[in-house]
Amino acid sequence: MSAGLPSKKDRTLEEFSKVLKEYAAFDRTLDALSALTYALNNIREIKAETDLIDFTPRLEPVDLDAARYTPDGLVIQKHCDFVLELKTSWNESDVKQIIKYARSGAYFLKDDSKKEFKSDKCVLLGYQNPPGEPNLDKLFDAWQANKIPLSLVLLRYSLEQGAEGERMYFVRVPYARNCLCPKASKFGEAINSPRGFPVKAANYKLHRPRFHKANDQVIASYAAVLWWTRYAEHYLSEEQKSEMAERGRLTSPLTIPWNKIDEVPKMPGTDVQLGPSDVRHALEFLQEAKLVKLKKKAKEFDITLKEDRFIRLPQGIPVPHVGVDISAKILGRWASNKVKKPPRKPKQPKKTHRRRRGRSSGRDTRTLPMFPP
Amino acid sequence: MTNVLEQFRSWVEKKANEERPFPGTFWFLFSSLPESSFNSVLGLQPTTHHMVPAADHSRTVQVRKRTGTVLQATFYSLPIHHETVHILFSLDKPAQALRPMYHMLARTRGAVSLFPFGHPVMKECCRLNSKCSLEDTRVVRGVSYPSSPNEGGADINLKPGNAAAFFERVEDEKRVLKTATFRAPATPDGIYCEFKIGRPGYLNYRGGPFDLLFELISERLPKRLATSVRPFEQARGHYVEFKFSEPLFVQPANYHVVVAALSRLPRTSVALLHTNPYFHAALTTYEDGGQFDIFITGHSTIYVRGQGDVSPASFLRIQNGLTEQFREAHISLEKPAEHSFDDLVEGRV
Numbered sequence: 036m037s038a039g040l041p042s043k044k045d046r047t048l049e050e051f052s053k054v055l056k057e058y059a060a061f062d063r064t065l066d067a068l069s070a071l072t073y074a075l076n077n078i079r080e081i082k083a084e085t086d087l088i089d090f091t092p093r094l095e096p097v098d099l100d101a102a103r104y105t106p107d108g109l110v111i112q113k114h115c116d117f118v119l120e121l122k123t124s125w126n127e128s129d130v131k132q133i134i135k136y137a138r139s140g141a142y143f144l145k146d147d148s149k150k151e152f153k154s155d156k157c158v159l160l161g162y163q164n165p166p167g168e169p170n171l172d173k174l175f176d177a178w179q180a181n182k183i184p185l186s187l188v189l190l191r192y193s194l195e196q197g198a199e200g201e202r203m204y205f206v207r208v209p210y211a212r213n214c215l216c217p218k219a220s221k222f223g224e225a226i227n228s229p230r231g232f233p234v235k236a237a238n239y240k241l242h243r244p245r246f247h248k249a250n251d252q253v254i255a256s257y258a259a260v261l262w263w264t265r266y267a268e269h270y271l272s273e274e275q276k277s278e279m280a281e282r283g284r285l286t287s288p289l290t291i292p293w294n295k296i297d298e299v300p301k302m303p304g305t306d307v308q309l310g311p312s313d314v315r316h317a318l319e320f321l322q323e324a325k326l327v328k329l330k331k332k333a334k335e336f337d338i339t340l341k342e343d344r345f346i347r348l349p350q351g352i353p354v355p356h357v358g359v360d361i362s363a364k365i366l367g368r369w370a371s372n373k374v375k376k377p378p379r380k381p382k383q384p385k386k387t388h389r390r391r392r393g394r395s396s397g398r399d400t401r402t403l404p405m406f407p408p
Numbered sequence: 409m410t411n412v413l414e415q416f417r418s419w420v421e422k423k424a425n426e427e428r429p430f431p432g433t434f435w436f437l438f439s440s441l442p443e444s445s446f447n448s449v450l451g452l453q454p455t456t457h458h459m460v461p462a463a464d465h466s467r468t469v470q471v472r473k474r475t476g477t478v479l480q481a482t483f484y485s486l487p488i489h490h491e492t493v494h495i496l497f498s499l500d501k502p503a504q505a506l507r508p509m510y511h512m513l514a515r516t517r518g519a520v521s522l523f524p525f526g527h528p529v530m531k532e533c534c535r536l537n538s539k540c541s542l543e544d545t546r547v548v549r550g551v552s553y554p555s556s557p558n559e560g561g562a563d564i565n566l567k568p569g570n571a572a573a574f575f576e577r578v579e580d581e582k583r584v585l586k587t588a589t590f591r592a593p594a595t596p597d598g599i600y601c602e603f604k605i606g607r608p609g610y611l612n613y614r615g616g617p618f619d620l621l622f623e624l625i626s627e628r629l630p631k632r633l634a635t636s637v638r639p640f641e642q643a644r645g646h647y648v649e650f651k652f653s654e655p656l657f658v659q660p661a662n663y664h665v666v667v668a669a670l671s672r673l674p675r676t677s678v679a680l681l682h683t684n685p686y687f688h689a690a691l692t693t694y695e696d697g698g699q700f701d702i703f704i705t706g707h708s709t710i711y712v713r714g715q716g717d718v719s720p721a722s723f724l725r726i727q728n729g730l731t732e733q734f735r736e737a738h739i740s741l742e743k744p745a746e747h748s749f750d751d752l753v754e755g756r757v
Contacts, residue, residue, distance in 0.1 A: 304645075
């Protein structure tokens, strides 16, 4: 080892701590969605003014966009409509995304019928780590440049510890150009309140099982832990279920062909569950954690499902103070393998002077793509 | 039916007079299956030779230990059935029959489960005669261990004396009772019935007059157990509260005991989603496919909610896992609170 370079152990710890932080931050976003759900459903006056709460909304695209927009939430009330987007921290692409949500003129109901937004529409944009003023200026400049006659309200959401336990706090970002919510809404009034409003974890836990992800995003590590714990058993055959019930492990792997990944089992009691692309990311993460084997030639994933006690926490990963669970094992194995056994780069074909087979297809057919179309 | 049970009772009493201590053990099982499915899921076959009167189905189970020792037990189905409570009988010592019982249950995919006997049930059982007080029952042997987060080893002989003093000591020292052997007055002239109760869910009759103990086994206990499982039967869409009598989860550091208790449940996966400082874990039991969200948001209560249709048996196993670690809990369904707008903006939600 050369002097000054961090050791493998340090790098593993660094990777582990990074992935753990992301995991916790994402969980807080789902907590925020649950807390807002509680405020919308369990506060008498707000419930009375609310006609629709959708955490998997689809908005009509604008300009030349083909795909419908997928913000994190849509709240349709008697007098105004709210489009909700929650983020961990600032990203340059946020400006474009929020402008599109604001410009969208309609949303789709569950039966796919289209409904126009009311004139009093408000975009709520929540951050765990609110952006700095230069980024806020960028966002509001773009808002102004697009001449959007609606309110854009920036919120900060944070999990805070109070005397009566932990609470998810929502408060408007104190930025001069930040808008106010429409006054005709009690929900908006709560957000406009200078002190913001909290919802206790003890209360919002009621809605927490409804969220496995936000509408359009889940990080791979979170998806991997949930997939392994919650989804995997739904793929098992009756024989495999019996085997897990008796022995706690499979003797022959559970095989999921690529073309079956899109068939995600329906999870009871969950409104926003992992979708096909999330499952792909989860399986890739689990593959990197060496819990899943990718068989490229057979175009399938092999999963030897087993109960926690058969999975080892890798050496060098600190035992969490709350004890070892499957999330520590999965994230620990991922971090350890990332440093010790990084994935090999695919071999580049040697440059030869062979003629191309045909101009119609320039594709390299010698290696299969990971997910064929 | 009364005649059949009376025939069984007198046969058991007669056998107990011939062999002392009598190994006859009653196993209390939870299952919401009808009788025929219950027999079939456990692999109980119709009995051709009626070795045990009243038992029409039986099954012999063999388990080979890693050491090569073979444990074998035969379980007989008794026609005693109250709501979700079924009773099997075996003529093998509990220590011999427990592993074969677990082996048999593991194949039911969670459809059948033992009813764990908590401290209050054990305390109630040791008073066979309502005219006698707890002081009149003697404890022959008691095995207990300290509850979390208290430390210490198993105590095999709690200086047994009368049951009142015995239970008081177990409670004061915050111990979890594993097995207890009692001698309870069964007749007005002071003849004792001796029996042993095991926390996993069995009662072993060892000798003495059997009438009152049989009344407990066939009537009082099944009713008591069927009532205890009610919150789990109505738990769909609700959190079940396990409220402990003392603040056990003051610091997040105390959560490791909860994680350990959940991880010890057989054939499960526990994923922690949040632990700083409130606790949220996702639990899956492969035994019956039950999935749960587990929360701790206060100092003394664990909230458990099943995803979709979760069997009460699955809840029973979680209850057993938690209470054998933290002692008994008061179990109820959580009722969500209603709030006003003022509550929200004034920070009371």
